[in-house]
Amino acid sequence: MxxxxxxxxxxxxxxxxxxxxxxxxxxxxxxxxxxxxxxxxxxxxxxxxxxxxxxxxxxxxxxxxxxxxxxxxxxxxxxxxxxxxxxxxxxxxxxxxxxxxxxxxxxxxxxxxxxxxxxxxxxxxxxxxxxxxxxxxxxxxxxxxxxxxxxxxxxxxxxxxxxxxxxxxxxxxxxxxxxxxxxxxxxxxxxxxxxxxxxxxxxxxxxxxxxxxxxxxxxHSDMVLLEPEDMRSLLRPRKPFSHKGTYGHALLVAGSPATMGAALLAAKGCLNAGAGLTTLAIPASGLTALNTALPEVMALPEAEMANAAGLARFSVLAAGPGLGTDESAAAKVNLLLTTGRPLLLDADALNILADRQWLDRLPCGSVLTPHMKEFDRLFGPATDWNERLENALGQATARKITIVLKNQYTFVVPPGGRAFVNPTGDPAMAQGGMGDVLTGILAALLAQGYAADDACKIGCYIHGAAGMRLASQQFVVSASAVAAEIPAVLKHCLLN
Ligand SMILES: NC(=O)C1=CN([C@@H]2O[C@H](COP(=O)(O)OP(=O)(O)OC[C@H]3O[C@@H](n4cnc5c(N)ncnc54)[C@H](O)[C@@H]3O)[C@@H](O)[C@H]2O)[C@@H](O)CC1
Ligand SMILES: [K+]
Missing domain, CATH: 3.40.50.10260 (YjeF N-terminal domain)
Structure with missing residues (x-):
């Protein structure tokens, strides 16, 4: 750093x-x-x-x-x-x-x-x-x-x-x-x-x-730049005699009939970043697509999204990609909030928090991954990026949460008054679905037991690094290609 x-x-x-x-x-x-x-x-x-x-x-x-x-x-x-x-x-x-x-x-x-x-x-x-x-x-x-x-x-x-x-x-x-x-x-x-x-x-x-x-x-500084060496010291190799149970079970609450792709992209990110098990809570209309595209991923029957006790078996609870903001989506976010457990929330889950003024219900230890508009809706408008960053630093500390404020240089802002700047990424990645993949990656890292700030530092870094690797050969890089590149990037970060 x-x-x-x-x-x-x-x-x-x-x-x-x-x-x-x-x-x-x-x-x-x-x-x-x-x-x-x-x-x-x-x-x-x-x-x-x-x-x-x-x-x-x-x-x-x-x-x-x-x-x-x-x-x-x-x-x-x-x-x-x-x-x-x-x-x-x-x-x-x-x-x-x-x-x-x-x-x-x-x-x-x-x-x-x-x-x-x-x-x-x-x-x-x-x-x-x-x-x-x-x-x-x-x-x-x-x-x-x-x-x-x-x-x-x-x-x-x-x-x-x-x-x-x-x-x-x-x-x-x-x-x-x-x-x-x-x-x-x-x-x-x-x-x-x-x-x-x-x-x-x-x-x-x-x-x-x-x-x-x-x-x-x-x-002392309020800004720290992440470097490749940080990944080597943060990342843990897979252990001998380990099995799928060793690496956690992520639940991703995502997708709506019209935006199932976002859910699939998040699940693909989660699989490829090493979660032991990945379960997707999606509307029933998406099951055929899920079983075809990602046979490794399990589905949670919709009825089970009504019972907080049933969620205890998951090691991380994440929500947002393609979720929509209607009543049924809000009910799912509400259920997650009632568990009192730290949550990983992105996209529409953030909009639901903002619209329904549920921010104060967010448990300590949660991770939010807003882009600029989502951040401003949640935490108030800012006249410039410095003001927005200072607001993020204050909010993360006051609420004991980690905010991943997305941009060309994404700021990982855990409690404590320091923003960690992610240097990886490429303009070739400017395409829909990238954020969904990042959410899946973060869910996988949290499921594997990384602390919230470390998961976010690693997740943002490898997500951008995957895009950079592909962009060295390609004009544009799709979100699913980034997800597919993650296992190789992880290996490279561990070894170099
Ligand atoms: N201090 C050192 O030992 C080194 C400094 N270096 C160079 O020194 C630079 C900093 O030099 P300085 O501190 O002399 O500052 P600058 O050369 O950036 O500016 C000169 C002076 O202009 C005045 N000023 C500020 N805003 C102004 C404005 N809007 N209109 C008119 N005048 C204005 C200030 O009094 C300022 O000290 C670095 O950016 C770097 O290029 C390098 O040589 C490396 C070593
Ligand atoms: K200059």
């Missing part, structure tokens, strides 16, 4: 590293700039490309000037450097790098009043502001950013796209530089995981600049 730092904590990590390694901040800046240049070389190998570096006067600008000098030494002749100096003072390391730039024979252009910038460059390096940005861009910088965006160049941002705040995007429409790619130092910034950052960058890559990892990991 990687702790995601605030801008202030990042500064402390810089200072700590500088004193611990007995190096100057200038040396660290040079190392960061070298790391940027190495990553840049991999993307822009043609040395004849025209490059325009836009630098501010802080340390991000200092990086920009060092990068320009290093790129010239790498043999890129077509370099221009512009320094935006509408306001503000030069940082000490900026000043030294300005002198070094001039020594290297590069004379920068100073932009002190708004005007037209030359727009012929194929590549822009954006080093106006980095993690020091602490207020929205004013009109001058906004205009410059608009001109850069208008150039149609391939924009590489240094550390942070200029205009994007590191912790949480500023309210309102994004008015900064729009980067193709950000090369960010040591850690992704917290705002990169919030969907509003899509306006500022298409992708980011993290560069190790040698900051002290022990110091970074000792910092």
């Amino acid at each position: 990687q702790t995601i730092l605030t801008a202030q904590q990042m500064r402390l990590a810089d200072e700590h590293t500088i004193s611990q390694r007995s190096i100057s901040s200038l040396t660290l800046m040079e190392e960061a700039s070298r790391a940027f240049v190495n990553a840049f070389l991999a993307c822009e190998a043609d040395k004849k490309v025209s490059i325009h570096v836009f630098a501010g006067q802080g340390n991000n600008g200092g990086d920009g000037l060092a990068i320009a000098r290093l790129l010239q030494a790498e043999g890129y002749p077509g370099l221009q450097v512009s320094i935006a100096a509408f306001t503000g003072r030069q940082s000490a390391d900026f000043s030294v790098n300005l002198a070094r730039l001039k020594e290297a024979g590069i004379e920068p252009v100073w932009i002190t009043v708004p005007g037209r910038v030359p727009d012929s460059s194929a590549v822009v390096i954006d080093a106006l502001f980095g993690s020091g940005l602490n207020r929205p861009l004013d009109e001058n910088y906004n205009r410059l950013a608009a001109q850069i965006n208008h150039m149609g160049a391939r924009v590489y941002a240094v550390d942070v796209p200029s205009g994007l705040a590191s912790e949480r995007p500023f309210p309102g429409e994004y008015n900064g530089v729009r980067a193709l790619r950000t090369f960010t130092f040591q850690r992704p910034k917290r705002s990169f995981f919030l969907p509003e950052s899509a306006a500022a960058q298409q992708a980011f890559e993290v560069l190790d600049i040698g900051l002290d990892e022990r110091f970074i990991e000792s910092q």
